[in-house]
């Protein structure tokens with residue numbers, strides 16, 4: 001089987017995206033309802049460069065994408081400077097922040113650090129098209145959806161690894177140099 005042909009005709013976004021079937025689910029943040037400490041644990045327990053923001057875990061509807069470093073900086077700043085933001089404060093990525101009950105600590109509004117239109121493809125998109133988009137738009141990552149539900153993520157490195165596997169060559173020699 002000719003490797004290039006296999007790549008261009010058969011590989012789909014779903015074959016390259018993470019998580020794999022055996023992996024733990026995608027690490028996401030919800031657009032409202034998570035506490036500062038929950039997000040801090042997510043940051044501590046993972047090393048991903050970013051997290052998709054979804055409406056809810058049940059819906060898996062994509063709202064945006066937030067970079068790990070922006071989350072870290074914003075939470076640190078808020079804890080230091082923002083009046084009353086503590087571990088139990090709720091984080092909101094929504095446009096509208098509902099009034100908090102009097103007994104609640106002030107919320108932390110983080111819509112400003114979210115990429116509101118992260119690039120997405122469907123799980124059936126051919127990988128040669130995905131690669132083309134990465135190259136042309138200079139993407140770092142792309143999200144994968146099925147019927148509007150978030151399924152996975154593909155990073156630039158995932159693509160390089162996949163192509164290296166197929167071509168059995170050094171990933172650095174392909175495409176992105």
Ligand code: ADP
Pocket residue numbers: 017018019025026027028047048049050051052153154155156157158
């Ligand atoms: P890189 O691919 O450059 O190392 P990351 O550290 O963000 O970038 O991702 C490491 C691996 O984890 C990649 O295979 C990627 O597809 C996957 N990944 C990235 N973000 C997430 C996430 N939020 N949840 C689950 N897996 C992720």
